Amino acid sequence: MTLHLEYMYQDPPCRPGEIPPALEGLSILSGGGDAHIYGTVMTPGRPPGERRPCVILLHGYPGYTSLFDIGQGLRRMGAVAVSISYRGCWGSEGQYTLSGIIEDAVAAAEWARTTETASAYGIDTGKMFFIGHSMGGFAAVNAMRRLPWICGAAVMAPYDFPSLFEKGDEESLKELLIQGTDVLRLSSMKDLYEDAQYCLHAEFGLRHAAEDLNDRNLYFIGAAKDDVAPAADMIGPLWRQLQLHETAAVQQFDMLEADHAFDETRLTVGAMLGQWMQAVLDKATS
Numbered sequence: 001m002t003l004h005l006e007y008m009y010q011d012p013p014c015r016p017g018e019i020p021p022a023l024e025g026l027s028i029l030s031g032g033g034d035a036h037i038y039g040t041v042m043t044p045g046r047p048p049g050e051r052r053p054c055v056i057l058l059h060g061y062p063g064y065t066s067l068f069d070i071g072q073g074l075r076r077m078g079a080v081a082v083s084i085s086y087r088g089c090w091g092s093e094g095q096y097t098l099s100g101i102i103e104d105a106v107a108a109a110e111w112a113r114t115t116e117t118a119s120a121y122g123i124d125t126g127k128m129f130f131i132g133h134s135m136g137g138f139a140a141v142n143a144m145r146r147l148p149w150i151c152g153a154a155v156m157a158p159y160d161f162p163s164l165f166e167k168g169d170e171e172s173l174k175e176l177l178i179q180g181t182d183v184l185r186l187s188s189m190k191d192l193y194e195d196a197q198y199c200l201h202a203e204f205g206l207r208h209a210a211e212d213l214n215d216r217n218l219y220f221i222g223a224a225k226d227d228v229a230p231a232a233d234m235i236g237p238l239w240r241q242l243q244l245h246e247t248a249a250v251q252q253f254d255m256l257e258a259d260h261a262f263d264e265t266r267l268t269v270g271a272m273l274g275q276w277m278q279a280v281l282d283k284a285t286s
Helices: 069-078 097-112 115-121 135-146 160-167 170-178 190-202 237-242 264-285
Strands: 024-032 035-043 054-058 079-085 123-133 152-156 217-223 251-256
Touching: 024 079, 024 097, 035 069, 035 097, 054 069, 054 097, 054 135, 054 264, 069 079, 069 264, 079 097, 097 115, 097 123, 097 135, 097 190, 115 123, 123 135, 123 264, 135 152, 152 264, 160 170, 160 190, 170 190, 217 264, 251 264
Parallel strands: 054 079, 054 123, 123 152, 152 217, 217 251
Antiparallel strands: 024 035, 035 079
16 A cells, blocks of 8 residues: 655645545544544545555644644545544543543544444554554554554654653643643642542653553654653653664654644644654565
8 A cells, every 4th residue: 555645745636436535524423432522534536445544643631732733634645533522521421631631642543444334434444553742642542452453553743741740840741631621621730630640650651651552553743842742751751762672673763843833834744744654664565
């Protein structure tokens, strides 16, 4: 399968006889079937019957910086892009929790992998990826730890909040969590903070993921001007562990001159993600 990287920057042609690109709303049950999470699925133009790679897009906290532009770019390249809002977030049902965003990422991937969904949207279930930004990067890494069939995960400036507890910097986390109270459905700030502590004790911190991910396809993109999730602190500990293990997996770590949201480099990031995905797909068929 070849992604058309040139279409990151231009619209692909609509060819006669092909199924045209489309966008649909989606509703997925998560949290053990107790709540619906909502989002969109963007499909590329394709010949009837053809299956395409799929990316599950996972936004950060609380979600002001979406990955919709990244999804549109990857859709133009030829991938199916699924974007979700976690429980208690941007209209989805249920309560928002930090452990819950991992469960929601897993639910979205399992939904996309079902025979019915894959057939409806032309998804190649052997070529599914997570792409996460900030807190969504934390979710992507931990969701992939639970799903051995995920092809790979690419994370942009992951926010590894359990590491803040380990460094004794809980105040930074509290300051961040307060910023989401106006737009998230929470049981209470106390419960949210206690859930963050649960994530620490459950070893959801990125540095604890190395053993599970030693032979998995991974891409880290750090931002040199990031004062929210500095790459040296949030990516470095896991990356150094991965480097000690020899693997055939496609593992890569790049830095960009950008802020936490990659405001200056959104097109560049999209192109880099497409190139890494293509490298993974090429490796799988070599």
